[in-house]
Amino acid sequence: MTGAPEDRKIHVACIMDGNGRWARRRGLPRTEGHTAGEEALATVVRAAAARDVGWLTVFGFSTENWVRPRSEVRHILSLHRKLFARTAEMDANNARSSWIGRPFDEPGARTPVEVQRAIGKAMADTAGNDGLVVTVAFDYGSRAELVRAASRTIAASGGDCALIGAASIGANLYDPDLPPVDLLVRTSGETRISNFLLWQIKGAKVHFTERTWPDFDAAELDRALALLARGPSA
Numbered sequence: 761m762t763g764a765p766e767d768r769k770i771h772v773a774c775i776m777d778g779n780g781r782w783a784r785r786r787g788l789p790r791t792e793g794h795t796a797g798e799e800a801l802a803t804v805v806r807a808a809a810a811r812d813v814g815w816l817t818v819f820g821f822s823t824e825n826w827v828r829p830r831s832e833v834r835h836i837l838s839l840h841r842k843l844f845a846r847t848a849e850m851d852a853n854n855a856r857s858s859w860i861g862r863p864f865d866e867p868g869a870r871t872p873v874e875v876q877r878a879i880g881k882a883m884a885d886t887a888g889n890d891g892l893v894v895t896v897a898f899d900y901g902s903r904a905e906l907v908r909a910a911s912r913t914i915a916a917s918g919g920d921c922a923l924i925g926a927a928s929i930g931a932n933l934y935d936p937d938l939p940p941v942d943l944l945v946r947t948s949g950e951t952r953i954s955n956f957l958l959w960q961i962k963g964a965k966v967h968f969t970e971r972t973w974p975d976f977d978a979a980e981l982d983r984a985l986a987l988l989a990r991g992p993s994a
């Protein structure tokens with residue numbers, strides 16, 4: 761597979777959108793769409809691992825999504841607990857669980873303690889896997905990440921502006937080890953970025969598809985990856 765701008769594996773990021781529309785088209789409650797979306801994610805993890813993708817980062821729940829109806833939020837929370845508990849599948853794919861979002865102990869953070877525990881356990885249980893890194897963005901918003909990175913960088917600079925730059929800001933992102941995104945995917949026909957990885961997608965190719973997330977599969981991943989095979993990005 762070619763296309764990563766450096767000598768490293770590819771980083772694919774997905775804005776998993778359209779669960780509600782998938783359900784509505786089938787006359788089902790929105791919650792069923794989210795449940796189907798979790799299964800689609802399991803399929804994509806398997807496909808990404810088989811294609812030797814290095815990083816898969818998915819938007820699970822945004823800082824803006826808390827305004828949704830309480831029953832829907834509750835369902836999404838319980839799905840994330842289940843998602844982070846799928847250790848056997850992660851092991852089978854030699855995949856490691858990771859997370860980005862507002863750090864639990866900082867003002868404004870909203871990740872409930874049960875989800876915090878599930879995230880901590882998933883990361884510990886899969887820490888020995890050295891293949892695909894699957895990062896779930898939960899209680900994540902790129903502006904919050906960038907404001908925090910900028911203020912930490914400024915505080916550490918001691919007023920020396922020469923110390924404030926892309927390298928120091930990048931080192932203060934939620935996960936400084938996350939490489940730049942090579943390929944960004946958004947499903948369900950929306951062409952917005954919705955506050956996802958604004959720093960990390962600087963040079964990314966973007967694949968928009970009409971498919972809703974629960975219908976996203978290995979063939980659609982291949983269509984997206986084909987964007988990278990067309991030649992190196994500038």
Ligand code: IPE
Pocket residue numbers: 776777778779780781782820821822825836948
């Ligand atoms: C994406 O699907 C899942 C989350 C944002 C949590 P949506 O729930 O946004 O589905 P649509 O956009 O209403 O179809």
Ligand code: IPE
Pocket residue numbers: 775776777778819820821822825950952954
């Ligand atoms: C983006 O989807 C967030 C996630 C996929 C978790 P939304 O459905 O929340 O985005 P907007 O509101 O349509 O931009």
Ligand code: MG
Pocket residue numbers: 777778779
């Ligand atoms: Mg949506």
